[in-house]
Amino acid sequence: MRRSGWLASPLLWVGLLFAALLLRMEALRPFFRWAFPDVTPVIYDRASFLELFLAHLALVATASFAAALAGVALAIFVTRPLGREFRTMVDTLAAIGQTIPPVAVLAIAVPLLGFGARPTVIALFVYGLLPIIENAVAGLEGVPFDVKEAADGIGLSPRQRLFAVELPLAAPVILAGIRVSVTIAIGTATIGSTVGALTLGTPIFDGLVADKLPFVIEGAVLVALFAILTDMLFARLDRRLRRVVR
Amino acid sequence: MIELDHITKRYDGRTVVDALSLAVPTGEFCVLLGSSGCGKSTTLRMINRLVVADAGTIRVDGADVTGLSPELLRRRIGYAIQSTGLFPHWTVADNIATVPRLLKWPEPRVAQRVDQLLELFRLDPAGYRRKYPHQLSGGEQQRVGVARALAADPELLLMDEPFAAVDPITRDALQGELARLHRATGKTIVFVTHDIEEALRLATSIAIMDKGRIVQRAAPPDLLEHPANDFVRDFVGRQGLGLKLLSVRRVADHLRRDETAEGEPVPQDASLRDALSAMTARHADRLPVADAAGRLVGVITLADLVR
Numbered sequence: 001m002r003r004s005g006w007l008a009s010p011l012l013w014v015g016l017l018f019a020a021l022l023l024r025m026e027a028l029r030p031f032f033r034w035a036f037p038d039v040t041p042v043i044y045d046r047a048s049f050l051e052l053f054l055a056h057l058a059l060v061a062t063a064s065f066a067a068a069l070a071g072v073a074l075a076i077f078v079t080r081p082l083g084r085e086f087r088t089m090v091d092t093l094a095a096i097g098q099t100i101p102p103v104a105v106l107a108i109a110v111p112l113l114g115f116g117a118r119p120t121v122i123a124l125f126v127y128g129l130l131p132i133i134e135n136a137v138a139g140l141e142g143v144p145f146d147v148k149e150a151a152d153g154i155g156l157s158p159r160q161r162l163f164a165v166e167l168p169l170a171a172p173v174i175l176a177g178i179r180v181s182v183t184i185a186i187g188t189a190t191i192g193s194t195v196g197a198l199t200l201g202t203p204i205f206d207g208l209v210a211d212k213l214p215f216v217i218e219g220a221v222l223v224a225l226f227a228i229l230t231d232m233l234f235a236r237l238d239r240r241l242r243r244v245v246r
Numbered sequence: 247m248i249e250l251d252h253i254t255k256r257y258d259g260r261t262v263v264d265a266l267s268l269a270v271p272t273g274e275f276c277v278l279l280g281s282s283g284c285g286k287s288t289t290l291r292m293i294n295r296l297v298v299a300d301a302g303t304i305r306v307d308g309a310d311v312t313g314l315s316p317e318l319l320r321r322r323i324g325y326a327i328q329s330t331g332l333f334p335h336w337t338v339a340d341n342i343a344t345v346p347r348l349l350k351w352p353e354p355r356v357a358q359r360v361d362q363l364l365e366l367f368r369l370d371p372a373g374y375r376r377k378y379p380h381q382l383s384g385g386e387q388q389r390v391g392v393a394r395a396l397a398a399d400p401e402l403l404l405m406d407e408p409f410a411a412v413d414p415i416t417r418d419a420l421q422g423e424l425a426r427l428h429r430a431t432g433k434t435i436v437f438v439t440h441d442i443e444e445a446l447r448l449a450t451s452i453a454i455m456d457k458g459r460i461v462q463r464a465a466p467p468d469l470l471e472h473p474a475n476d477f478v479r480d481f482v483g484r485q486g487l488g489l490k491l492l493s494v495r496r497v498a499d500h501l502r503r504d505e506t507a508e509g510e511p512v513p514q515d516a517s518l519r520d521a522l523s524a525m526t527a528r529h530a531d532r533l534p535v536a537d538a539a540g541r542l543v544g545v546i547t548l549a550d551l552v553r
Contacts, residue, residue, distance in 0.1 A: 150331025153296055153404075154345055154394065155321035168335050 011232045018225040022049050025218060032214045042214045044203040049222060055198035056226070059117055059189050063124035064182045070125075071132030071181075072174060076162065079140040090133065098130035102188050110195050120192030120199075127188060128181040135177025139170030172241050179234035186227040190219070200226065247272050248293060248402065248436065253302030255288050255458075262288050264458035265302065270451075272401070273432045277445040279481075280455035286438045289455070290404050293436065294323050306402065321345055324395030324403040328410045330387045332379040338364070338390050339375040345398040363393040367423065385416035392424070405437045409444065421447055442482055446470075446494050454478055466494040492519040497546050500553060501535055505545040511536035514543055518551050 006012070021028075025043055032042035071094075077083040078090050102123045109119030143166050151161040167174075190201025200223045207215025248270040255263040263285040270276045278286040291297040293304060295316045304311045311319055332341050339360045346356045361371040367389040379387055388408060395403060409417045425448055428435060439445055445452050446466045453463045454477075462474040470491050473479040482490065498514040511534040512521050524533055531548040 144329075144331075146327060146329035146331040147333060148331075149296070150325070150327060150391075151333070153294060153320060153325035153327070153331070155317045155319075155348055156344075157317045160348070165333055169333075 011229070011236060014225065014229050014232060018222070018229050021222060021225065022053055025049055036214050039212050039214055044206070044215045044218055046206065047198065047202065049200070049218070052198055052200050052202055052219075053222065053226065055117075056186075056189055056200045056223075059120055059124065059192060059197060059199060060182065060185045063121045063189075064128055064178070064185050066121075067125050067128040067132055067181060067185075068178050071129050071177070072136045075133050075136030075140060075174075079137060080158075087137075091137075094130040094133045097126045100126075102127045103191060103194075106191065106195050115196035117192070117197045119195055120189060120197040123192070124185045124189060128185050131180040131184070132174075132177045135180075136170065136174045139173030139177075140166055142173060143169045172238060175234065175238055175241060179231065179238070182234070183227050183231050186230060187223065190223055247305075247307055248434065249303075249305040250289070250293070251303045251305070253289070253292060253299040253304060255285070255292065255297060255300055262458055263292070263299075266458065266460060267302075268453060268460060268463070270434060270436055272434050275428050275435045275437065275448055275450045277449035277452045278436065278438045278455055279440070279442065279445045279449075279452050281440055281481075284455040285458040286440075286455050287406055290406055290436060290438050293404055294320050294325060317348075321348055321398060322400055322402070324398075324400040326392045326395040326403070326405045326408045328407040330379070330391035332387060332391055332394070334379050336378075337375065338369075338377050338379070338382070341379065341390060342394045342397050344394060349398055351398075359397060363396060366427070367393050383416075384412045385420065388412055388416075388420060389423075392420075396427075401434060403433050403435045405435065407439055408437075410439070410441070417444075424448060442490075443493075446490060454481060467491065470494065489519060492522055492551065493517045497521050497535055500546060500550045501544040502547065502550065503544040506542065507532040507534045507545045509533060511540075511542060512546065513538070518546075521546050522548075522551055 029043055032039075036042055074090050074094075078087040105123035105126055106119050109122045113119045113122065147165060147169070148161065151165045156164065189197075189199050190204060193199050193201040193205045200219050203215040203219035204223075207213060207217075207219065248268075250266060250268040252265045252267055253263060254261065254265050266285070266289060268276075268289075278289060280286045288297055292299045293306070293311070295311055306319070306323070333344075336344075339357075342360045342363055343356045346359055351359070360375065364371040364374055369386060369389060374382075374386075374390075379390070382390065388411075392405075392408060395405070409420050412420065421444060424435075427433075428448075437448060449466055451463065451465055452469050454461045454469070456477055462469065462478045464472070464474075469478065470482055470487060473482060495518045496514070497512060497516050497518060497520075500518060501514065507530075509528065509530060510524075512524055514535050514537050521533060525531060525548055533546050534542050535544050535546050537543050
């Protein structure tokens with residue numbers, strides 16, 4: 001890529017803005033003081049934003065990685081001759097997972113797993129599974145019949161056909177599902193703060209409880225930028241993938 | 247050598263292939279000819295076990311195919327289909343190299359083989375090696391599809407209407423290349439088509455199929471001259487029978503040696519139909535005949551065509 005193209009990329013500037021706010025929210029103290037003269041302190045100080053972000057990232061990464069792994073594995077299973085009968089069942093279960101609000105999953109998970117990060121990871125995992133499965137199944141089923149037929153006909157084993165032909169051809173569609181799932185998870189993870197998980201949602205909820213609007217704004221802006229930045233990274237990954245897979 | 251012995255295939259109680267027996271000796275170009283739904287594709291796909299027969303045995307070079315691993319069997323048998331099934335995310339070279347790589351050929355040998363096949367199909371290796379299938383015309387894709395089928399130099403080639411989706415001019419060229427390839431390599435080919443002209447042009451032996459059975463098995467001229475029944479007679483077409491006969495007979499067999507004539511010579515392996523066409527176009531009733539090297543070997547006359 002040309003140097004000027006790289007400099008003009010919105011990804012770079014959004015990333016810099018996010019990093020700056022994350023590390024130097026302090027710098028906005030005069031602004032918040034001016035806008036909210038009655039509130040002290042105006043910058044959230046019970047934990048550093050970096051610490052909150054890293055915890056948030058860890059929650060989302062764990063849950064989304066597990067959901068991607070499980071979702072793609074299930075999609076592969078139900079598109080093989082052996083698992084075809086389970087197709088409807090898996091679809092239904094994933095749809096139910098998507099229908100139950102994450103708050104309800106938390107309500108069920110907390111008595112079982114206690115407070116903190118664990119119930120949040122479970123809720124995010126369950127909630128994020130459906131878009132991944134749906135897309136992965138669609139992607140695998142979208143591989144043209146004649147290509148699969150030819151792969152069999154010239155002597156690829158079922159495993160070789162899956163890894164050399166089906167997964168690469170389905171990759172852009174699978175990635176789109178993961179992208180949706182991760183972006184949703186970043187927003188949804190904030191409610192983990194209601195059960196004691198540390199996330200960028202923590203200032204939001206603390207701010208709501210203590211009636212401190214600046215905290216809410218700080219948390220919300222960072223979560224939004226985090227989600228936008230992640231989506232942009234996926235967009236870039238998608239372009240790279242489509243250059244290889246035609 | 248392929249032997250099908252009373253093979254049967256049913257789908258949902260419907261018999262698609264009905265106790266069919268067929269032997270294809272080594273080096274033969276056998277065309278399975280019939281209208282759609284007659285079971286010809288299913289028969290072909292049972293040879294490489296893409297379809298599993300319900301009854302009967304299939305032997306390739308004497309070995310029962312059910313005793314072999316499907317993958318190992320298929321790597322020994324070239325397979326080309328109408329829609330090519332090229333891998334869209336791989337280059338032309340990678341597509342052709344698929345089976346040699348599965349067979350773990352050393353990479354220099356693979357590259358050499360790819361270039362050799364591209365040249366065989368008149369695609370310049372330097373220009374085509376790194377192209378992707380979507381950058382090729384239909385005819386080029388089909389050439390690459392057949393090249394991929396031939397890559398590991400299989401003794402046996404299965405082709406399912408490979409030229410049905412290309413335009414008539416390209417099809418004519420591809421048929422010519424396949425015929426040339428068959429003459430040059432002597433590979434055993436089983437070829438499925440519904441196109442009688444294509445069958446007459448390519449086959450050394452035609453098996454006409456109807457309702458899952460072989461109605462008649464014969465060399466192209468015999469099929470035209472001695473159809474077994476009305477079905478075959480209708481299928482090969484009562485109209486234009488004479489022209490079809492001319493198209494399966496070769497100039498070399500109706501030649502007057504030791505005579506000469508004026509004009510551009512016709513090749514001795516051309517069909518009588520080509521010769522008639524040339525005579526009509528040139529208003530001539532005698533044409534000189536040349537061999538592959540271009541040497542004059544005799545004369546063909548209008549009267550010779552109907553002898």
